[in-house]
Every structure is written in structure tokens, then in C-alpha cells.
Amino acid sequence: MRLWLAYPLLVAMVLLAAAGHRTVAQGTAAMHKRGEALLTKNCASCHAVGTTGDSPRADAPTFRTLSKKYPIETLAESLAEGLFTGHPDMPEFVFEAPDVGAILAYLESIQER
Ligand code: HEC
Numbered sequence: 562m563r564l565w566l567a568y569p570l571l572v573a574m575v576l577l578a579a580a581g582h583r584t585v586a587q588g589t590a591a592m593h594k595r596g597e598a599l600l601t602k603n604c605a606s607c608h609a610v611g612t613t614g615d616s617p618r619a620d621a622p623t624f625r626t627l628s629k630k631y632p633i634e635t636l637a638e639s640l641a642e643g644l645f646t647g648h649p650d651m652p653e654f655v656f657e658a659p660d661v662g663a664i665l666a667y668l669e670s671i672q673e674r
Pocket of ligand 1: 603604607621651
């Protein structure tokens with residue numbers, strides 16, 4: 562391969578690789594956003610969804626403290642199969658797998674450690 566051709570090719574490869582990394586980072590941010598949006602829509606009437614503030618309903622735990630009670634992953638099943646039907650005030654939610662992933666990723670990202 563001649564040099565004048567090899568150089569632009571190399572540049573293109575480096576740019577593509579960089580773009581790939583950016584996509585992964587954006588993917589995580591987008592996933593957190595999606596999880597946050599889902600929780601805001603479905604849960605924020607009772608729970609504090611973000612990193613600050615109290616739950617609108619005093620008896621509903623703030624989401625950023627959930628991991629103090631149990632690991633966040635353990636919510637996966639409840640989210641996918643109908644959430645906490647044992648709590649009479651809380652409506653039943655069933656989320657699709659990608660939404661469960663987004664919700665868990667978001668919850669993980671806001672936990673107080
Ligand atoms: C109508 C109000 C309401 C809505 C909407 C609501 N919750 Fe709750 N949730 C509660 C209350 C009240 C409790 C505390 C119940 C208890 O401890 O018996 C609770 C408890 C929880 C708990 C803790 C359960 C435990 O065993 O400690 C989790 C996790 C939870 N909610 C997740 C969610 C998610 C996720 C959503 C949205 C998809 C949601 N909730 C929507 C009222 C609500």
C-alpha cells in the first residue's frame with residue numbers, strides 16, 4: 562500500500578475507534594436517562610426518583626437508598642414480573658427486559674454509598 566493511501570486509512574480507523582467508544586459512553590448515559598424517565602413517569606408520584614429530595618409519600622422509600630436494604634439487582638425479577646403486589650397502595654408494574662436493564666442501571670447510578 563502506498564503511503565499517501567495508508568495515512569488517511571489510518572486516520573479513518575482511529576476516528577472510527579474513537580466514535581465507537583463514544584457510542585458506548587452515550588449508550589450508558591442514554592440508558593440512565595431512559596431508566597430515570599421510566600421511574601419518573603411511573604413511580605415519582607410516590608417515590609423520590611433522583612439524588613435529592615424526599616418522597617412525595619412519606620412511607621415510600623427514596624430510590625437512592627434502596628440498596629441499603631437489598632442489592633439493586635434483586636429488583637430485576639420484581640420489575641419484570643410485576644412489582645411488589647404485596648403493597649396494596651402500589652400499582653402493579655411489569656417492565657420489558659430492556660426497560661428493566663435501564664431502570665436497574667439508573668438505580669445503581671444514584672445509590673448513596
Ligand atoms: C401509589 C404510590 C406508589 C407508586 C406509584 C410506586 N410506589 Fe413503590 N412503594 C410505595 C409505598 C407506599 C412503599 C412502601 C410500602 C411498604 O413498605 O409496605 C413502596 C415501596 C417500594 C419499594 C421497596 C419495597 C421493599 O420491600 O422495601 C420499592 C423497591 C418500590 N416501591 C419501587 C417502586 C417502583 C420501581 C415504582 C414505579 C415503577 C413504584 N415503586 C411506584 C408506593 C408507591
